[in-house]
Amino acid sequence: MSLADVFAGTRAAGELAFVPYQTAGFPTLRQSLANVHALTRLGADLVEIGLPFSDPIADGPTIQHASNVALENGITPQAALDALVARPPEVPGVVMSYLNPLLAMPRDRMFGQLRDANVRGLIVPDLPPELGEEWERAGERCGVDLVYLLAPNSSPERVRLVAARSRGFIYAVAVVGTTGARAELYEGLPPLLEQIRGVTDVPVVVGFGISHPDHVRALHGLADGVVVASRLIEAMRRGEDWQQLARDLKAATRRERCS
């Protein structure tokens, strides 16, 4: 299933795609893979998997911590990828990492492994579209879309550039800031989503700070999907009932209808 198929399905059903996140190797590699499969059973339409990096500049404390734990466990991006190939998620995956650890793997082989792991998208927050063309082409050969980000302070020119270059989906950053759970949805987000919608039909997924089912409900009609990352990792770390949280988030991706 391609990313386009996933969003065609959720759009037809009038739902937001639910995209939970899991750092590979946190708290252990085995547990993180089990969580990926559990999240799929709990209704993930796509699952985002983070490959750890020593210097994650776009991430707040929660995902920094998860990334550090994974590295302290000796989990390299290559080891995580090998484990995903051995046991791919049942729904398409999207991998998130930073440019430097990705550069350390032979590129064509890496994209081949992503394909074999049922990964259909690659998010690299420090790879802007101006510098991403080779990566797009290499990914395309393996059916892996490079996913670019837009932020509430992106200029109209940037919105058009990213829209023109995006295939699978556009990642709309919900805040001016790093990843991390937040109490409120940022007021600058809806104008960004309207701006993107004005120039392209490519699906838009919102992430960074999405923490509560109310945040998800507020995005109906504005976006095609939601990533929930730090809030889930935080719940796992604190021993909260993260599976129930995932169920509640999933429920919020469906519009409440008159029965």
Added chain:
Amino acid sequence: MQTQTDTDAGFFGAFGGRYVPETLVPALDQLEQSYRRIVPEPAFQQELADLLRDFVGRSTPLFFARRLSEQLGGARIYLKREDLAHTGAHKINNAVGQALLAERMGKRRIIAETGAGQHGVATAAACALRGLECHVYMGAEDIRRQRANALRMRLLGAELISVDSGTRTLKDAINEAIRDWVTNVETTHYVIGSVVGPAPYPEMVRDFQAVIGREAREQIRAATGRLPDEVHACVGGGSNAIGIFHAFVPDSGVRLVGIEGGGYGPDSRRHAATLSAGSIGVLHGARSYLLQDKDGQVSGTHSVSAGLDYPGVGPEHAYLRDSGRVEYSWAGDEQALEALKLLSRTEGILPALETAHALAYSIERARELPSDQTILVSLSGRGDKDLEIVEGLV
């Protein structure tokens, strides 16, 4: 201020660029436009020149190290005395320039990272001078070993933020400063202290530091009637080195050498000799050489000098190395400490531990060269901040 190494995409050959989260793109666009438009204006240049003279104390002297040279019995060593600049190091040249630019961009909240604390102190001083709000990120380990500078920053009115993540040194202070900037980008200017980071920082910081080499080139010609045979400078991120090299890059007869922090030696895995032992990667927004493992994870580094204790290096240095124009070497902790002692005793000048790495190389090199040759050394900072570290060694 274009040179043969600039391109419009912010690259020096294959190095540099702008590998940053999308949120920073508008700020870097604004910075680049402001830098190209405002800095060349006569009013800006006049104000900067006045401050460099009256606040920083420029021009800094060129000093012939007569007793040191005689003792070594070889080449004549000249010192460019950036240690005599206000706040005790070359860092103030860039801090004043960027503070003026931030003011004109309407950004009154300033953030900075610092390793040894010299850039933090310089930025805190420049912010106090201009009435700007100042927040400095510094690794907890560096605060511990550079307590005097931590106190100076606070006295100058800066908020000092201790960074406990990762290596608790300069690398992670930069990570935290970037995260702050991503979050407060609309009100905040990030004063990067070295020729690192995304474009336009490496070029802009170089241009604010190039005053070192412009002055030194004139001074040494006046003193000796010709250009030096060699120019030496220490390299962490590489701002004092680029600052003194830049004016000499077109002078192909002048040998330029950058000296990195060798720690316990490049084979020990406890060093910061990025250009001697690193490989190409992307860190802090730029493509350059890095110390990293085979999986692309950035390595912890070690140098007795906090200012050199950094796993990356400015992209222009990577370019100058690969093009062959500049050579890079290293000096270890022990050699640096010996050089610090020797300069102190022969010339009455206590250099910073960073600077002592360059001197360690110069001392060795001077012995090999005949006495009609001259070596120019960037004496990038004073050593008072390092007293606690060297205390047990005398």
